[in-house]
Amino acid sequence: MKSIILTAGARLLVPLLLVFSIFMLLRGHNLPGGGFIGGLLGATSFIVYAIALGTAEARRALRVSPETLGMVGLGIALGAGLIAVFTGDALFTGQWLWIGGDSYETASFAPNSILVFDVGVYLVVFGGILSMVLALEEEL
Amino acid sequence: MTSWFLAAPLVIPFVTAVAAFLLRNSETGRWVSVAGSAAMLVASLLLMAEVLDKGVLAGQMGNWPAPFGITLVADTLSAVMVVITAITSLAVVIYGMGEVPVRLERLGYHALYNAMIAGVTGAFLTGDIFNLYVWFEVMLISSFGLLVLGGTKEQLDAGVKYVALNLVSTLAFLAGIGMLYGMTGSLNMAELALTVPQVENQALVTVVAMLFMVGFGVKAAVFPLFFWLPAAYHTPRFSVSAVFAGLLTKVGVYALMRVFTLIFVGDVSFTHEILLWVAAATMVTGVLGAAAQTDFRKILSFHIISQIGYMVLGLALYTTTGLVGGVFYLVHHIIVKANLFLIAGIAQKAAGGNELSRIGGLYKAAPFLGLLFLIPAFSLAGFPPLSGFWAKFVVVKATLELGHWFVAFLALAVGLLTIFSMTKIWAAAFWKPHPDGIEPSLSRVDRGELVPMMIPVVGLAVLTMIIGLHPEPFVQIAETAADQLLDPTAYITAVLGEEAAP
Numbered sequence: 313m314k315s316i317i318l319t320a321g322a323r324l325l326v327p328l329l330l331v332f333s334i335f336m337l338l339r340g341h342n343l344p345g346g347g348f349i350g351g352l353l354g355a356t357s358f359i360v361y362a363i364a365l366g367t368a369e370a371r372r373a374l375r376v377s378p379e380t381l382g383m384v385g386l387g388i389a390l391g392a393g394l395i396a397v398f399t400g401d402a403l404f405t406g407q408w409l410w411i412g413g414d415s416y417e418t419a420s421f422a423p424n425s426i427l428v429f430d431v432g433v434y435l436v437v438f439g440g441i442l443s444m445v446l447a448l449e450e451e452l
Numbered sequence: 453m454t455s456w457f458l459a460a461p462l463v464i465p466f467v468t469a470v471a472a473f474l475l476r477n478s479e480t481g482r483w484v485s486v487a488g489s490a491a492m493l494v495a496s497l498l499l500m501a502e503v504l505d506k507g508v509l510a511g512q513m514g515n516w517p518a519p520f521g522i523t524l525v526a527d528t529l530s531a532v533m534v535v536i537t538a539i540t541s542l543a544v545v546i547y548g549m550g551e552v553p554v555r556l557e558r559l560g561y562h563a564l565y566n567a568m569i570a571g572v573t574g575a576f577l578t579g580d581i582f583n584l585y586v587w588f589e590v591m592l593i594s595s596f597g598l599l600v601l602g603g604t605k606e607q608l609d610a611g612v613k614y615v616a617l618n619l620v621s622t623l624a625f626l627a628g629i630g631m632l633y634g635m636t637g638s639l640n641m642a643e644l645a646l647t648v649p650q651v652e653n654q655a656l657v658t659v660v661a662m663l664f665m666v667g668f669g670v671k672a673a674v675f676p677l678f679f680w681l682p683a684a685y686h687t688p689r690f691s692v693s694a695v696f697a698g699l700l701t702k703v704g705v706y707a708l709m710r711v712f713t714l715i716f717v718g719d720v721s722f723t724h725e726i727l728l729w730v731a732a733a734t735m736v737t738g739v740l741g742a743a744a745q746t747d748f749r750k751i752l753s754f755h756i757i758s759q760i761g762y763m764v765l766g767l768a769l770y771t772t773t774g775l776v777g778g779v780f781y782l783v784h785h786i787i788v789k790a791n792l793f794l795i796a797g798i799a800q801k802a803a804g805g806n807e808l809s810r811i812g813g814l815y816k817a818a819p820f821l822g823l824l825f826l827i828p829a830f831s832l833a834g835f836p837p838l839s840g841f842w843a844k845f846v847v848v849k850a851t852l853e854l855g856h857w858f859v860a861f862l863a864l865a866v867g868l869l870t871i872f873s874m875t876k877i878w879a880a881a882f883w884k885p886h887p888d889g890i891e892p893s894l895s896r897v898d899r900g901e902l903v904p905m906m907i908p909v910v911g912l913a914v915l916t917m918i919i920g921l922h923p924e925p926f927v928q929i930a931e932t933a934a935d936q937l938l939d940p941t942a943y944i945t946a947v948l949g950e951e952a953a954p
Contacts, residue, residue: 380474383563387470390463402455403463404514 315364322364329357337434338427347430351437359445367449378442385435392429404429455511457502458524458577460495461534464488465541465570473563482549485562489545492569493538496531503531504929508936508946510579510642518579518947519640525579527943528933529779533576533706536783539915540698540790541569543908547794548691550901556601556689564601568594568695575703579947581629581715582639584707585622588671592618595700598692599684610684617670617680625667631660642947645714645940654718661716661723665708672704674764675733678757682741685756686749686806690797693749697756698790702782705763709778712767713937720770727768732859735761739869748796748806748881751873752789755832758866759785762847765863769850775934777847780927784839784919788828791912795825798905799881801897804890808880815882817893822882827913829874831920834867839919842927 333353340346362370371377393404401407406426413419468488475481503509508527512518526534545565552561571591578584592615600611633639635656636647651657666677673681681701685693708727716723738758745751763785766778796806802818803811815822831838834845844867851860894902919926936942945953 379560383470383473386466387474390466390470394463397456400453402511402513402515403459406514 318364322360326357326361329353329360333357333434337430340430341427347433348437350430351434352441354434354438355441355445358442362446362449367446370446374442378439378446380439382436382439382443385432385437385439387432388435389429389432392425392432395425395428454502454509455513455524457495457499458509458511458526459513461492461499461538462524462570462573462577464492464495465566465573468492469563469566469570472566473560476558476560476562481562482557485545485566486542486549488566489538489542489569492573493535493542496534496538496573499526500531500535503528504932508942510946519638519643522583523579523640523642523947524577525642525943525947526577527936527946528929529706529709529937530576532779532783532929532933533702534573536786537569537572537576537699540695540786541565543790543912544691544695544698544794547694547797547905547908548689550904551691551797552689559601561598561601564594564597565692565695568598571595572699572703576706579641580639581632581641581644581711585626585629588622588625588703591700591703592622595696599688599696601688601692604687607687610687613680614684617677621667621670621677623667624663624670628660628663628667631656631663635660640947641710641714642940642944642952645944646948646952648715649718657716658719658722661712661719662726664711664716665723665726668704668707668711669730670704671701672708672760672764673701673734673757674730674760675737675757678734678738678760681757682745682750682753685753686747690793690800694790694793694797697752697793698786701756701760702763702786705760705767705778705782708764709767709775709937713770713775714940714943717770724768724770727764728856728859731761731765731768732862733761734758734764735866736862739866739873742873743869743876746808748799748808748811748877749793751808751877752792752796755870755873756789758870759789759832761866762844762863765851765859766847769854769856770938771850771854772931772934772938773846773850773853775937776927776930777843777850779930779933780846781843783926783930784831784843784916787912787915787919788831788840791828791909791916792825792832794905794909794912795821795828798894798897798902798909799825801901801905802894803881803886808877810887811881812884813882813886813891817891821894822878824909824913825878825882827916829878830871831916833870833874837920839916839923841920842923846927 333350336345336353337347337350358370395407396403396405406424408422408424410419411421468485472481472485475484503526510523510525513522568591571587574587575584578587596611596615599614600607635651636644638644638647648657670677685696735758738754742751742754745754763778763781766774766781799814800806803814805811831840834840848860848863941953
């Protein structure tokens with residue numbers, strides 16, 4: 313069933329949800345949020361898209377199969393944990409690089425393995441939820 | 453650096469799962485899976501060597517100190533279980549090269565398989581009770597995927613029963629964890645070992661212990677919670693059912709052994725007495741159930757249940773000899789049972805079925821296969837000099853030491869009935885002529901399939917022989933494991949540091 317209201321609404325909702333999901337992912341570093349909830353929101357945006365325009369259209373917009381996305385995410389999360397091997401720490405110990413300083417307070421930019429891990433979680437949740445929901449919608 | 457010995461056997465299957473999934477459409481995916489299993493075997497042997505050398509190892513993941521972070525711990529029992537997991541995993545993945553069709557590989561068979569192995573390994577290595585629940589879930593989800601992969605009607609039927617009953621068990625387990633956390637404020641197993649005895653309301657502790665017993669009991673398929681097992685294990689591919697039969701129920705037994713030696717030892721005369729009679733009933737019902745079956749794999753499935761009884765019996769006795777028997781039994785049974793399921797797969801290819809009334813004549817066609825069947829079958833029944841003899845011998849000896857004459861009698865009688873079931877398979881599948889008058893023969897099986905299927909069967913049979921003929925080092929390892937289980941001081945200090953010693 314195609315609803316013109318839903319289609320028009322989806323055009324606004326989908327990008328908004330996607331941007332908000334990225335916001336949640338980044339915010340999660342020190343505040344409530346993070347990869348899991350971000351991934352859920354991201355998946356929601358594509359679910360709205362699939363309801364409005366059909367699952368085939370959603371899969372086309374996604375370009376990569378959600379299963380692959382989820383597994384790549386698992387790989388990224390694992391990779392983030394494995395970075396610790398180079399510094400001799402235990403698995404999944406957070407690794408920080410302070411640029412322009414030497415601590416959290418003074419550094420102007422601090423790339424770290426924790427964000428990478430969160431991105432991995434984001435993709436796992438995003439891909440996992442989407443693959444289930446799309447499969448269910450196609451069955452029904 | 454210690455923590456990487458612990459992390460490696462866990463990380464490798466996950467990496468393999470990701471790589472195998474991304475390469476699932478090409479031949480390479482299969483080889484990645486084989487290479488991953490081999491690498492895991494190497495990593496687990498290194499862990500084993502380290503544990504035998506230095507005693508209990510503990511590592512804090514993410515550098516969060518215990519009891520706040522997730523701890524991985526390997527005592528001798530964990531290390532042994534990880535090694536045996538890796539051996540089974542490698543054997544089954546090689547077997548799968550001949551048995552798992554390309555269609556299933558494209559659906560992600562190897563990814564699910566490796567994720568399940570990771571779940572099993574995680575459950576053996578974790579030192580955190582909630583983390584144990586997480587590994588159970590990883591294992592459950594991926595094993596459910598494996599069970600229904602291919603999607604035939606009976607597979608889905610089996611899958612639903614499997615997942616429904618396992619969810620009930622996880623619920624009991626989770627409720628237990630919640631109450632335990634409420635009483636002690638800790639989830640770290642080593643810390644629980646210290647705080648649980650100090651809880652004022654010991655009656656409530658026993659209630660929680662029963663919740664754990666039910667939760668793990670379903671996983672281990674003990675009486676009266678075993679119904680899901682024979683309903684599920686005969687439907688998927690032989691590779692899948694072999695690894696299920698070998699490993700999955702043993703995770704439940706391992707978890708029982710862990711919590712009922714480390715945490716819930718305050719009321720041994722009550723909890724372990726229950727375990728003792730549960731074990732006896734499990735042995736008897738399993739073997740009687742098997743006697744009523746006529747399908748190769750269903751007979752073997754019921755025998756898993758009856759053998760689980762012996763392992764739980766070893767735990768229930770709660771003596772060194774009993775635990776030695778339990779641990780030894782655990783290891784021996786994983787090898788033997790996985791091997792029997794693998795042989796059932798070859799027999800099906802050669803004779804065209806698994807229903808005993810519809811196959812036959814295998815001995816004439818493939819005497820070597822007959823020999824390969826006899827080794828694990830007699831080992832299962834407990835014939836000397838095979839591995840099962842020593843396992844049964846130690847368990848029964850421990851039972852007699854405590855004067856449980858009746859249970860010891862049951863254990864021996866069940867052994868006798870096991871021979872009855874095995875000879876039933878032997879007579880029907882190997883000796884009697886094929887009912888359709890055709891000559892089954894291994895040459896009907898494609899060579900490219902037969903060779904990878906035979907290699908692990910022979911390998912596991914040799915392993916059974918080695919354990920049987922040269923049991924001394926294995927018994928010694930089992931003794932170390934049993935001593936560490938009975939006196940958890942080393943476990944606790946490895947996790948929490950020297951000053952925490954009770």
